[in-house]
Amino acid sequence: MTVALPKPRQLPKIDPVTAQVIAGALNGVALEMGHKLARMSYSSIIRESEDFGAAILDADCRQLAECAYSTPLQLGPIPGYMRGVLKAMEEDGEEFYPGDVILHNHAYYGASHGPDIGIGIPIFREDQLIGYSFTTAHHLDIGSSSPGSCGIVDAVDAFAEGLQFKAVKLYEKGVKNRQVWRMLRQNIRSSQVVVGDIEAQVAACRVGEQRFLELVEQYGLDTVLAASEALMDYSERMMRQAIERLPDGTYAAEGFIDGFLDDPDPAKKDLKIAVTVTIDGSDMTIDLTGTAPQIDDRPINMPFVGTVDIAIFVTLRSVLLDTALMAYVPQNSGLIRPVQIIAPRGCLANPIYPAPVIARCCPGNIVADTLMKALAQVAPQNISGGIGNIKVASYSGALDEDYWVYMDITEGSYGGRYGKDGMDGVDTLYANTRNNPIEDIEAHLPLRVTRYELIEDASGAGKWRGGLGSIRDIQFLSPGQMSLEGEGNKYAPWGIFEGCDGTPGGVKILNPDEDSIQDLPSKFPCRKTKPGETLRTISPCGGGYGHPLERSPALVREDVLDGFLSIESARRDYGVVIDSATLALDDAATASLRQAGNRSATPPF
Structure with missing residues (x-):
């Protein structure tokens, strides 16, 4: 039987220097996990494009460290993956044991979408569960109705999107579950590549498990947890300070996604994404009420946990805690504490199972883009x-x-x-x-x-x-x-x-x-x-x-020289006159044209 950490657990006070040293060590663990995964993977989507995530979680599924050179859409959902695993195991009466390795990709249990498979290892120390080592990665095929793990845009439900794994054990008490591996090889296209990538994830998780245990042995479990708690509190404090600098109030914006422009059904195209931001002191609420209803038989719905929440959190971090303008703030679960997200059940941003979701990536970008438009009203220089x-x-x-x-x-x-x-x-x-x-x-x-x-x-x-x-x-x-x-x-x-x-x-x-x-x-x-x-x-x-007429004429000319802009567009859109023979800037003609306020109504295509 698994034994979790006792609650409440009184942790010792820790000095900032020790906390930072442990933070660096934890980040080193996650970086090594990511490096091993990228180097061992077969597919270019992991090996070259780095479409993967690697993180260490505590026993409460709070993220302690992540691999910085993997992608936000793989890293951010990891705590949700692990919570979904625990929920599924509880429903089925399952437990974790030392030596277990879990396979999970169920989009309604925390996963971002089916092709992003999560592999997790519970970390035990003397029969006590102290954390999790977890990786995610995008896989080339997941046994869907048509080849590949993207472009399955005619999927009518979640079952048509491919194999669904809800907290399936690849290894149980250290013993390989060979029937699960056989099922993977028999039901996935290009199975040698996909199974090889899954094996790479398992190996990377084992590295994380080993390194985290070494860190606990060096500093002691209470010290590591105290440092992690202090860092999460610091990240929360920095996010709250950033929110407090914004004026209280409510700010709204709308965006639209194409949907299926060739479909005769108007309910499947020109779909609205609505975002309302409410700021109250150091708390922020993001409300997606007004977003278009889910589409029951097309996979552009977005899982609330694993896609929508990550689109919002990464945008808030980028806009409010821009590392180009301030000191680095550790990426951990403390950052999300000041933010509440609301999305009506049954809308595109909170679909009801088994609505398909495999093509959720591009719509999720519009959720983030629309949130940024709303934040432009209070943070104009950060968007x-x-x-x-x-x-x-x-x-x-x-x-x-x-x-x-x-x-x-x-x-x-x-x-x-x-x-x-x-x-x-x-x-x-x-x-x-x-x-x-x-x-x-x-x-x-x-x-x-x-x-x-x-x-x-x-x-x-x-x-x-x-x-x-x-x-x-x-x-x-x-x-x-x-x-x-x-x-x-x-x-x-x-x-x-x-x-x-x-x-x-x-x-x-x-x-x-x-x-x-x-x-x-x-x-x-x-x-x-x-x-x-x-x-x-x-x-x-x-x-x-x-305003285009405020752009430096020298920069406009540079764009013309680089081939980014035509001489005609420079004149029409920026009021900048460039000699077609010498490509020299005509200062006098430019000043005259700009004084006249010449500007195109719309940009060229």
């Missing part, structure tokens, strides 16, 4: 203009009997921000993965990247312009199939403080046999492809910040 959302494509096929699957994330862009232009060609907000090198794609897969570049002449004009998205063409060299999930083909990233809106994205299929280009919506289910067919993804470009 950016609207972000250009990402797209996630699944490519797959069979070479003889070898089933290959590849997941590709097309970067988006950030909006302009106070003092700086928006970032170009980056994964946005809580996803924050790295792009996969072209060399890695072409060396391992029957795919060829024929075009990959920043979009020219399309960012939102402003004193600080929006970021540039990217265009990416990936061509099939053999028969296969592909699917896509994304957002932002209809709704452009918003400009702010008189900045212009950015530009929407796009999706196209290039067919060399017919010499044709076919426009597609921002998401489509699995479709067959022929050799030579190419998927082109076009990212949205971020919104501008501040």
Whole structure:
């Protein structure tokens, strides 16, 4: 029988120096876990894109440390994963024992979505449960109705999204549960890669377990827990101070997601995300009342725990505790204590099982983006203009009997921000993965990247312009199939403080046999492809910040020289005149044009 820590537990007082030393050691443990996972993984989504998380939790599922170079959408949900595991085990009358290893991906029990598998190990010391070592990672396939772990946008319920594991033991009391491993190998495409990645997660968790026990042996359990408690209290205190600096009141904003633009049902497209922020002293409430109802048979619903809460928490931390403006605040469970989140049951942001959720990533970005728009009313110098959302494509096929699957994330862009232009060609907000090198794609897969570049002449004009998205063409060299999930083909990233809106994205299929280009919506289910067919993804470009006529003419010229902006757009949107022959700045003509207040009503596409 598992024995948890007794409650209440009186912990000793600890000095700040010892607390910081232990904090550094805990972070070192999490970093080593992440390093081991990335180095041992088979798939590029973990190995190259770093779409994984690694953390140490205490026995109450509070996060003590995390691997800093993994992604927020993998790290943030980990405490929720573990609470979901314990809830599921309690419902089934199960218990933890030393040597257990748990497999968990149930999106209604804390997991972010099915492909993000969590692996956890309970950490025991002398038969006492003292914490958990936990990793999450995105897997290429989870046995869903169509290949890959993204773009399953026609899933009618949670069962169509793939295998659901609710606190299943991979190892029990140290003994490998071989039947579970057999089931994984028999029901997942590209199973050698996926099972290899799961084994890497298990190994990384074992490293975390071992290192945490070594730390407890060195300092004593009470000292480690006291240091962790002090650090969580500090993080809470810093968040509360940041909230207190904002004026009390209620601030609201709305955003929209495309949904399924090609669907005749109006309830499945043009879907509203509503955010209301209420500040009362050092407490903050985020209310999503007014958000569109869930869609019962399409997977763009977002789990409240694991997606929506993480979108909100990472945005608040980024805006209120910006490390570029203040000292680093430790990332732990103390940060979330001052914040309450409300979402009506049955809306997109709090769906009811078994509503599908596998394509929740891009809608979640709009939750974060809309929260940032609301915060612009109280923290104008800490936010950016609207972000250009990402797209996630699944490519797959069979070479003889070898089933290959590849997941590709097309970067988006950030909006302009106070003092700086928006970032170009980056994964946005809580996803924050790295792009996969072209060399890695072409060396391992029957795919060829024929075009990959920043979009020219399309960012939102402003004193600080929006970021540039990217265009990416990936061509099939053999028969296969592909699917896509994304957002932002209809709704452009918003400009702010008189900045212009950015530009929407796009999706196209290039067919060399017919010499044709076919426009597609921002998401489509699995479709067959022929050799030579190419998927082109076009990212949205971020919104501008501040009036374009206030932008430095020298910076406008730099954008022209870099190929980011045309001479015509420089004149039309910024009132900057550049000689087409010499590319020299015409100061007199610029001053005259700006004095006349010349400005385009809308940015070019």
